[in-house]
Amino acid sequence: MNGGTNGGTKDGPNGPVDKPRADATVDAEGRFVVSVTMPLPDTARPRLLLRPRPPKGRSEQETGRVVALEPAGQDRWRAVLDVAPALEEGRWDMYVLGAPGEERLPLLPGLRDLRALVSGAGDGRASPLAVRIPYVTKDGRLAVRAWLRATHAEAGRIDFSGDSMTVTARLFGARLGEGAAASLHRRGRDGAERRITLRPEGDQDFAFTVDYRDLSADGGQGGAGAAPAIWDVYVRPAADAPRIRVARLLDDVADRKTVFVYPAATLGGVTVRPYYTVDNDLAVEVAPAGR
Template sequence: MTKTTGTALATAPRAACTADADGRITFHLAPPDPAAFPSPRLLLRLRPKKGEPEKTLRTLDLTAGGDGRLSAVLNPLPALPEGRWDLYLLPAPDGERVRLRPGLRDLRVLVDGHLRDRPSPVAVRIPYVTKDGYLALRTWLRDAHAEVTGIDVTDRSTTVRARLHGASLDAGASVRLRLRGGKGVERTAAPRAGADGRDLAFTVDHTDLLPEGRTGDRVWDVFVRAGADAPLIRAGRLLDDVADRKEIFVHPAATAGEFAVRPYYTVDNDLAVEVVRRT
């Protein structure tokens, strides 16, 4: 990826966007120079993994509105694959794409998104601004999801409250904390179910997460198994307007002997618990 220059960022066109409760996002742009953009369209590009070519593109038509602006609508269906999408203005089918800067982002309807129950598959879209100042879209697409609604950390344990979307608790339900890189090592907690089988809470003792022999740091990823034979559902916090919460929502660490135990959100906004030796 080439390094962004100040000139390129300053001259890039802007796009405003508005999200609605159904997952629809409308983009608005000022009309570009018709000589440079004879048939403009909006291009969404799924950012590939490092070293891999781009594979997934989505192109949207731009139409002129009564206010003179161009608009493009990203409808809820078909759902976008999970990942990060960069946005470009495409001057013509074979023209060189131009990356878009953010205008006004109206995401008010997303703030209370965790209050609306989602069917399976759970599809989430959040417009955000990249570190280098461009407009992008963060998406998640999962068969089911456990939305974290609260975390309480005490000296001895951590309690997590969550609500299932796209699934309900059944007989044999459990919470699984899987050791990252641990080849199947896990700890199990019993969920306390709410009245409708979708709210749940669980508590894990910090001593259960410490390394055997009291050596080495470790990370536990949190999952919910809705029934005895049900697939694992990742726990996290996706249903609001925050695309990257790892450095924003920071929970306190508890002391457990020589270690500090702290729940945190990963770069994908999934819930994990880290256990690190105190310095």
């Protein structure tokens, strides 16, 4: 359970609320429950607004998801977002809406109970895979990170041995067939690909080992000032099947990039380092040594 503070109140924790603060819970069935603390008259009809955050340089969308906030005690209001309909993939900011024409109020974070997400097993997940993780933004507001994927390969344990790494993963929305392979694609115009045979470990589970020398042979060797080569990790469940992104989505971590830092290996003039992107997708960086 992640804790919040009482920094959004005046005159101590029992004083009137300066800004609405929300506790967020994800239960075992995947429902997202939001409990808001905000003094309002009994006749009020507040609503919870989830609005997709636009990409940089684009204007905010007018559309969003609005859910009624029901009375849940003294100065308490509650909304439940069922599993369906799913949120589109992206980041969603959360607000309270009062009467028509009133300014929307951003939510401050309270307690976040994400224990139901911690196991990361994902058993019984329907297709498409829909994931919602409440988190605190850099400016201290409550938001939701959502993923929606028709097919998905959930990264599990990553083991390291000298100049290689072994990834275990679980497949959702597809089944392994003949010619199944991990597929590493180098970003850029050439779109180079490395295919690695999978080792099935059950109906959905599999593993594969990446030899860093296969990635460093013709990438990331442009000298100390050269840009690194980035290899994105996919799986092809069969020889001619569309590729599926390998990512880690089924737990309580909304942003893995700075939380999970893996060791780098040095091979000749390059260093090789796996990492998670801003979207929690698995990738491998090959950079000139000493960069």
